[in-house]
Amino acid sequence: MSGTDLARHPNLWKRGSRYYVRVRVPADLRAVEKRDHIAISLGTSDQREAVRRYRDVHAKVEQRFEALHTQLAGRDAITKALNEGQLQTLSGPGSSRARRACRPT
Numbered sequence: 001m002s003g004t005d006l007a008r009h010p011n012l013w014k015r016g017s018r019y020y021v022r023v024r025v026p027a028d029l030r031a032v033e034k035r036d037h038i039a040i041s042l043g044t045s046d047q048r049e050a051v052r053r054y055r056d057v058h059a060k061v062e063q064r065f066e067a068l069h070t071q072l073a074g075r076d077a078i079t080k081a082l083n084e085g086q087l088q089t090l091s092g093p094g095s096s097r098a099r100r101a102c103r104p105t
Contacts, residue, residue, distance in 0.1 A: 012054050018042070019050030021057045029068050
């Protein structure tokens with residue numbers, strides 16, 4: 001296998017004698033995943049074996065990102081619903097702000 005074969009796997013990195021999958025964390029997930037990159041050892045120093053393992057590990061990392069996106073979307077929906085509910089409570093006729101606004105001065 002040549003160096004050009006590694007070009008077909010842009011997230012496959014060799015550090016020392018070991019191969020790793022190194023993937024940049026999407027910017028919108030950095031609030032949840034504090035790292036800029038995720039690096040996972042493929043547990044081999046053999047390039048052919050690393051390429052074989054690369055597909056599975058890279059797919060698992062992408063699945064993790066999808067799960068985090070889904071989690072964030074659910075959290076955003078809950079936050080939005082809470083914010084709308086809080087706005088209705090604050091602006092409702094029985095709210096303390098509404099009562100304070102109606103007090104004679």
